[in-house]
Amino acid sequence: MITHRPPLNSDRLPRPARFCAFVAVVAALVCWLSNAGIDADAAVKPRFKAVAFDYFVLFNPDSVVPVVEAIFPGKGRELTTLWRTRQFEYSWLRAITNRYEDFFAVTDDALVFAAAAMRLELTAANKRRLLDAYLHLELWPDTRDGLRTLKASGVRIITIANFSPKMLRDNADNAGITPFFDALLSTDANHSYKPDPRAYALGIEWLGLAKQDVVFAAFGGWDAAGARSFGYPTVWVNRFDQPVEQLGIQADHTFHDLRGVVEFVLSGPAGRRRW
Secondary structure (H helix, E strand, O other): OOOOOOOOOHHHOOHHHHHHHHHHHHHHHHHHHHHOOOOHHHHOOOOOOEEEEOHHHHEEHHHHHHHHHHHOOOOHHHHHHHHHHHHHHHHHHHHHHOOOOOHHHHHHHHHHHHHHHOOOOOOHHHHHHHHHHOOOOEEOOOHHHHHHHHHHOOOEEEEEEOOOHHHHHHHHHHHOOHHHOOEEEEHHHHOOOOOOHHHHHHHHHHHOOOHHHEEEEEOOHHHHHHHHHHOOOEEEEOOOOOOOOOOOOOOOEEEOOHHHHHHHHHOEOOEOOOO
16 A cells, blocks of 8 residues: 655754765765666766867878788788878879879878888788788777767767778778767868868868867877868867877877877866766
């Protein structure tokens, strides 16, 4: 049999009893939120509405090293470094000379140059295998949880990357993280390369937001400088502990992993949030 009790009137309780009743109500609310699958911290509104990622913040560029090493034993690290350096040098040279090619074509050209510079014979089959490694990059260990936390908090997630659309999509699909993104924006959309301001402008154009509402997360120090110069609140995810670029402008904050980015984006006036 169900017994109906009159409503509790806390004003008629002595002070200790009122306090206990208040604590009981708060505990019940937190329990309900937890059972509903809602983090109590979710009530805190994120400081920013969106995050734009460079892809190497999410994917480890060194995950190509084992593939290179398997093809050219003892040369994996050296060739990978020269190859990556030439990728970006070629993109900047092409920007200056107005000779645009998408970044996968640039990656191909950079590989041919790097192999020739090291006097390595690059067969057609090995070239295909090495280029394919740039479509199957490995995630950093904190990527999936970081993206999941941002998405659950209502933050919009995009990329602003030099990678071609195919490079962006294949890597996201192969890693199983495509659903986290609102858009995979490639600078190929307007035939630019970062740090051209037109590249960074793609983010606010697609999102329809003001610059101050979008955090840019950079992997390279030069990219952080470019994004900050454009006007984005910028964080540098300095995973390789590189020195600061001497370009006269720096990121607003520097972190060594994605945890710092998530806390910065989601922190409210009362302080940082957990993830």
